Amino acid sequence: MSPSKTTTKSLPTTPLRPATGRRRMSLGRYTVYAVLLLLAMFAVGPMLLFAFNALKSRSALAESPLGVPTSPRWHNFLDAWQQAGMGVGLRNSLIIVTATALGVCVIACTAAYAMSRLRVAGSTFFIYYLLVTTALPIQLFLVPLFYMWTKAGLYDSLLGLIIIYWAVFSPFATLLVRSFMVALPKEYEEAARLDGAGEWRVFSRVVLPMVWPGLLTAALVSGLQAYNEFLLAVTFIQSTEKMPVSTAFFAFKSGYTQDYTLISAGGLIMVIPVLIAFILLQRRFIEGYTSSGMTG
The missing domain is CATH 1.20.5 (Single alpha-helices involved in coiled-coils or other helix-helix interfaces)
Structure with missing residues (x-):
């Protein structure tokens, strides 16, 4: 018997192609x-x-203007703090930012509720009016506003500056909060009214908790704008003890002796609070902006 011959069939092989998709x-x-x-x-x-x-x-x-400091001089921050009056400026800025954010939130949420939920005559006109006012430059109103504030006794006072910030920052905040309220379902409010809740109770117990992200975003935006604003602050505040940190730093920078190391230290002191606030609240800040959509 002859040994059986086993035949192996060769399978068709396909050439390997380079992974161009992965490379791309x-x-x-x-x-x-x-x-x-x-x-x-x-x-x-x-x-x-x-x-x-x-x-x-x-x-x-x-x-070496661009080099790394070999022997750091940490007392530059203390010198800038004392010479520029950064402590008084930060205190005034804290008062201005807090009062501006609270006032803008009150104005924005009440105005947005009236335009989105109540039957107000001419609400569409008010929406276009707010859009126009946000586009107008504040320089148009400086001269008449300066005259009015001088006559009213609000010139060179923190309250006068805060009232101006309320008027300047409220239109955008109102449109932002209104976009949140328009997206809310009205069934919750109707159920609360069926249970006997009045308009104020519906507004404070039902609507406000649901638009809290919008209010927080409006407070952050207006607070940061009030902290960084310079033109109105330098126009309506002249006393050194009432200057916010932006004008206090400007007065220090415009002094006769130009020590750029102290100017850099003072500017860094001014920037650090904004960086800390943004790092801590950046998630809510971005979520509030993206979830609003500015619809309606």
Whole structure:
């Protein structure tokens, strides 16, 4: 008997193709990472250079404006704090920001509730009016407002500046909160009215808890704007003990002796509270903006 011959059939083989799709995906991902890295350097670079200059001496700053401080001078922050009056400025800014945020929230939520839920004659006209007022530059009203505030005794007072901020920042906040209220279902309010709740109870117990993200966003926006605002503050506040931190820093920067190390330290002191507030509240800030949609 002859041994049986086993025949093996060769399976058809397909040539391996290069994973061009993966390469394109990885290349696109690396490109996105590179762009994000450049944007991060563009955003953080000036702040880092600002901090380096604040820790140098005047001679070290003149020798190496872009270098890292070899012997940090931490007392520059104390000198800037004392010479620029940053403590008084931060206290005044805290009063202005808190009062502005609270007042804008009260005005915005009541006006938004009236335009979105109550039958107010001419509510559409008021919406267009708010849109127009947000687009107008404040420089148009400086001269008549200065005359009115001088006659009313509100010039060079924190209350007068806060009232101006209420008027300037409330239109946008009203439109923002109204966009939240328009998106709310009316069944909750109708159920509360069937249970015997009045209009104020419906507003305070039903509507306000549901539009809390919008109110928080309006408070953050108006508070940051009040903290960073300069033109109205330098126009309507002249006394040194009433200056917010922005005008106090400007007065220190415009002094006769230009010590750029102390100017950098004072500017960093002014920026740090805003950075801390944004880092702590950035999630709610972004969620409030994206969930509003400014619809209706």
